[in-house]
Amino acid sequence: MASYFRLLFVISCAFQAACTPNISPWERGILAKPQMSFQSNALESSLRKHMQHSKEASTGGHSTGGGGCGCS
């Protein structure tokens, strides 16, 4: 059990090191810009996904899918 926790600790440290870029809080300005957001307009994005979903056989992506028939 102890070795399991040690392993978990090592993995989390490795993750922390790998996933922590060297960025100070005052250097986050660019990341907060609207053009750095994955979704700029929720309505437009849902419209495009809805139309794609009704013409193509694939689902999934960066947001959860909804219901509906898409029969036509």
Place this chain on the structure above:
Amino acid sequence: MVAAKNSTLKAFTVAALALPGLLPTAKAAQKTTKPVIDFQYGHYQESDDRIAVDIYQGIIALPISKSLAIQSNWVVDTFSGATPVLTMPNSVAQVISGASGISGVDDSKTVTADEQAVEVMTGASTRETRYGIDLGFNYTLNDFVFSASGSRSEEPDYLSHGYNLGVEWIFNQKFNTLSLGFGQNFDQISPTTRILNEEKTDYHLQLGFSQVVSKESVLKLSSSYTYNDGYLSNPYKKVFIQDLDTNTNLKSGGFSNVYYENRPDKRHQWSASLAYIQYISFLKASVQLDYRYFKDSWDISSHTFEAIYRQPLNKGWELVSRLRYYSQSEAKFYKNFYIQANANNHYSSDYRLAGFGTLAGGIKLTKEWGLASKFTKSIKIELGVEYSTHAADLKLGEQTTASNLSDFNYILCNSSINIKF
């Protein structure tokens, strides 16, 4: 001094919330300390007088307290126009002159597999309206955002109820987010042209992870699993099957050798997506690259590539251009028509299950006015147009069922307004 401190803290909180990936999904993307209203009109039009759809949508987001916000989305869409109902061998189709329907099937001829196929359309009068609404909330507790929503969608032949539950964890000095979502949909299908009452249940599971890579780039990984159980056929679509046993459980489609399609009643779907945004300093612009791989238990697999370029201009204007390519392989039971019965009794000639590719390009212009009036913090309007071409020849790799029958083009336009109070 205290007031100044508070406003600094508020500004920082807003900036932190605006960081990519820090907000849960679309549902909470509107999260704000003040109310937000969105409205959009969309128009979709296919070539050759096929389907046209008018879509009206809205979002209202209301903060109840510092950590709790409620949100409601609604949609009304109306479609009209002709849609393919059947694909069959050209040699046996008795076509009504001047119309896209058929008057009968010549069953004296024997059809061969390599014959040319023809698409039979419904009348152009098809018209239907769908009403959809969902209501949800999100609750922020330290580094976690919990969300829940319920939805209802109704059209003359389809009723769907659903819910979604989600949690997002913001950690590692806000450089990372991890999100988990689960939802279900309960659907009832009762087509207007035949006596049928069927049900289906969908289960969705979604996992997401985002990572700030540098001060100018971010990365997002998502994966999803969907399980559909129940009536998965399209109740209007028919298939041509030659020499089917007369004891078949398939329902007759009104003509000799024509039946309503029959798909498996279970489907597992998996997808994995990768999205990356890079800031381009000297242009003050950004490029986003997306890729999605999809696979399902009907042997359909697909690849989607998308590139989005965002260029802010002067005085609150922004220009967004995008390019998208999609390619899918056909379902294992898909055929244009069947010259003999399938062992598994599954049949569909729906073009959505065929192998094809889609290439799309779009452009969008937005304009934002800050402090537009005494009551509003900002008003933003957006105009967009996207043109797509859907063709069998655009598919990656070899085509198994050669068919460019269902090649068509479509255009999607949208105009929207976003008001922050």
